[in-house]
Amino acid sequence: MALVDATDRKILDLLQQDAHLTIQDIGRKINLSKTPVHERIKRLEREGVIERYVTLVDKKKLGNSLMVYCQVTLDRQTRDAFTAFEVDVRELPEVLECNRVSGTFDYLIKIISQDMDTYNHFYQEKLSVIPGTLHISSFFVMSEIKNSTLVPV
Amino acid sequence: MALVDATDRKILDLLQQDAHLTIQDIGRKINLSKTPVHERIKRLEREGVIERYVTLVDKKKLGNSLMVYCQVTLDRQTRDAFTAFEVDVRELPEVLECNRVSGTFDYLIKIISQDMDTYNHFYQEKLSVIPGTLHISSFFVMSEIKNSTLVPV
DNA sequence: TGTGTTTATAGGAATATTTCCTATAAAGAA
DNA sequence: TTCTTTATAGGAAATATTCCTATAAACACA
Known part of the structure; x- marks a missing residue:
């Protein structure tokens, strides 16, 4: 399987826009229970696809x-x-x-x-x-x- | 008081580097209980100093x-x-x-x-x-x- | 075809975190 | 002084994450 599949991309799209979405929120949006969402996020972090979570401020x-x-x-x-x-x-x-x-x-x-x-x-x-x-x-x-x-x- | 004081800046510095720090973590690092940390973050969000929390990915x-x-x-x-x-x-x-x-x-x-x-x-x-x-x-x-x-x- | 293995998922329970509530102490105004 | 405001602390409720067990589907292989 590829490093990043279609479900991963949906998760990444959501997380890129809002790092404070809960795992449940994400699951609801992509019709998946919290377990696979959680596992996919942890895997993406391990593999370095997710680099970090940051806060953007008003310069x-x-x-x-x-x-x-x-x-x-x-x-x-x-x-x-x-x-x-x-x-x-x-x-x-x-x-x-x-x-x-x-x-x-x-x-x-x-x-x-x-x-x-x-x-x-x-x-x-x-x-x-x-x-x-x-x-x-x-x-x-x-x-x-x-x-x-x-x-x- | 100014829009952003020295304590706010410490919080912003930490949050800019890691949006997933817990309020307790931040409190420990700047010697403050969770209540003021939480209130300051919420205020900075309201005032728009904190714009958003995002996830950075490996292009x-x-x-x-x-x-x-x-x-x-x-x-x-x-x-x-x-x-x-x-x-x-x-x-x-x-x-x-x-x-x-x-x-x-x-x-x-x-x-x-x-x-x-x-x-x-x-x-x-x-x-x-x-x-x-x-x-x-x-x-x-x-x-x-x-x-x-x-x-x- | 049937059996065992792997992979992805679901949902409950334990743990951790956020959020809310009440209380205290210090600083400033009347 | 006394009242008000502001910043803080800590406990409790609500919420989220993390861990555990279980199920179903896909796949390899005899």
Whole structure:
């Protein structure tokens, strides 16, 4: 049998939208008793299909009103240069996402910050000082249209 | 009193990392009985500081191995053109994130797809056909370095 | 075909958690 | 001071998870 069957996908679809659904709730929605629902969820956790349960909060209400994308280019495109940059960038709590991409720059990173002063400080003191960084180009988010964690199942 | 005090921030920090922590667990970690922890969480939910509880899943194990960023430029930068594009893009489950940004293009969107064939189909049939779209430039994610939902508190 | 094994499910019982209720202590207002 | 408000604590009821046993269907194999 496949790693994830149709029933698993239904469960995952529901849990992705609301991690606080009870096993009974899920069972009711997909016409299954609590035992198989419970066992399937535990199996999906064991297999790593379910990675974690998290709480999403309102950034702005916590004082983080500025979101910025940066295109980062390193001075050398070697494996060691990539690794060194990645180790450093992972440590920065302001960096929510970092992906190495194809194209005219190396990394696209998403940064959250309180305001422009805070961002400027972060940019000058924490981001642009990472060894190997050659060029950084910032794009400021003016309006957040969509931000979903829901992977199609 | 402020909307969110120091105790609230401790609770939010813990819940952001693990939505399945029990109220008792949280109370133990911050030296508080279950009642105030429970009341604070309910208040944070009511006030919208806590937006939702979600389950994060392994994209690749569910068959979504390709992640792509697109820079989208519209043919006109009017309010109505923006609104129309945003309504359409919000409906696409492949689009996990969409932000309107400053700079030489209008939107930066993050797309998840099974593989290149699926992405090509999405690109040709669903993305590039959105009315008002002038230019799309794709950047393929080669390596995911960091992907966090943890907002600094 | 028949038998034993595996797999998925159901439902009750024990355990744990959330939710509700009452009570206490500290801080601030009249 | 005295009353009110706010934050906390802890017990009890309601709810959920977890564990246990049992049943039914699918499958392998002699």
